[in-house]
Amino acid sequence: MYYYLKSSINYSDGILGKFNEPFNVERLLIVITEIEKRESNIMYPFIGTWNIRLLDLAGNNFENLKNLHKLIRKQLNEWVGLRSYDKATYFESFSSLSTDIGTLMKVFTLNYDMCFENIVGKDKVIELGFTKEANEWHQSNFENNSGAHYHLFKLHGSIDWYIENDKLHKSDKIEANPELIFGIQHKMTSVDPYFYYSSVLRNSCFADAKIITVIGYSYADEYVNVILSQALNSKSELRLINVAPLFGRDLEAEKDIICANLNLRNKNQLVYVDKTAKEFLTGVMNKEFFERNLAEPEDVPFS
Template sequence: MEIKGEHLLFLFGAGASVDANIPISNHMVTHIEKLIDEKEEWQQYKDLYYYLKSSIHYSDGIFGRFGETFNVEKLLVVITEIEKRDKNIMYPFIGAWNIRLLDLAGSNFGNITKLKNLIRKQLNEWVRIKNYDNASYYEAFDSLQGEIGELIKVFTLNYDLCFERVVGRTRNVEVGFNKGTRDWHFSNFENTEGKHFFLYKLHGSIDWYTENEKLYISDDPVDDPELIFGIQHKMTSVDPYFYYSSELRRACINDAKLIVTIGYSFADEYVNVILSQALKQKSHVRLLCVGPVWNDDKEAERKSIALKLSLPENTNQIIVESEKAKQFMGNILNKDYLASYMAEPDNVPF
């Protein structure tokens, strides 16, 4: 079957870049706890950190989510909400802050902000890589675009620069910023001429920064990049996040026949809702999920993903490929492989 670029959509999670030596978010937690034990700068926030971690586990347990993974993004979402204090939308309904939190958070919740800044600084360092040779496996997208010959849409939940730095060496990757002024504008995604990829960075990027309430891109990673965590952009209409989320929904529901996730753990509820809608509305849409599977039990993984997407566990729309991103991109990904998973609507004539 012939593949059109508009019928193909890629979605990257943290596992897509782990082979480039960028840790995934639950591994970042392990590193943070090591810093708390060993570094004086971090040690003063040890009790606060473990209070927050325990509270998040407690919250998950109340709703029966005992197997939920604790990761750095979830931690930062909670910290950001607590930091709002009386500006939080739920503040009028809260009788009082937990006494233990008040003790640990410090005056005006200053310790909350300081801990958040330490984590963001460390996150930025983890995501910056000095040598993109470790991410050379992304070059597979150069070859794939050459085979397909049409523009391909890539959505990513990652902050790193692996795709644009590696694929951008040989292909035109549109990231949404004007060439002269270097500010972001959605119209850059309306012109497809001479472009090989549209890259939508759903949670921000380490080379984005804001100035006078406008978003800009830098040649290199910045010290305080424009990043968001979890639910923030789903609760607001601020661009580019709202635009990117809308484009993900439109592309999944209106255009895609094959959605390929690489290294995505299905932990983002908003993204899961979009994927679920696309699969439910069109029975011919297929979801190819790439990532290492525990004990290589692909059937159990398929059922687990179906459950997260509120689909029947016997659905034939989900395919699991138990491979790390590097092996998949380097040894498997090509036009013919993807075409083998394409399906047409039942009412399409031969």
């Protein structure tokens, strides 16, 4: 079932000439979710019949597909969870950065949120949006900035989140069935905090940001890409710092791929850092690095 779905996704990309599209768990789960809708899928009236191979592999009432979905969800905890956060101590660089800059910063995560929360949270105040008494999420918790060093927005949810009585809560442990979402449709139609987080990301990119730093991002999230694209193309002074090791690949070719994913008109707005996350955080990231990459709008005289 897995091999069929993966090859079908790659085949679909190839038809459109997208030969460098990354395959990941999110794309797989989006496809599985759409297939599981069956007759409820908006495209169902326009489809003559299901692919014969899909019907063969999915089993009666698509039970095999449903079981694969459950298995992936179960495995997510093992894939993204760490028994010990000692290997993530390089996240301490965010604490040093906060001390140097001295103002509230916003961090948006698609993964590795627990590393940031557990390591940086040791000596810096991170606002997560949950009340201290009931561990219940409220948007208003982000409105009081006093004392917070970081606002952390988990765009895909977290492995320690759960829903109870239609309200989002934070657990003291990793949940067996955590509240995680995937895909643009879920971000736009789901209840808070996801729509709120996406709105904050958009407003921050358009109004506040002078530099957007992305670390280890594959540009596979269509909704995030649209926000980055619109912000960069509307603000000539905005810079996107992309941190990812090249592993011998051509720098200009990689930059071209990113520009294509974002429909970026000005390639000079992209700063590529050929480092792993650990190398960047421990050896490059500091106040002076970001100051060197600040830019002025193109229409400012004598800039």
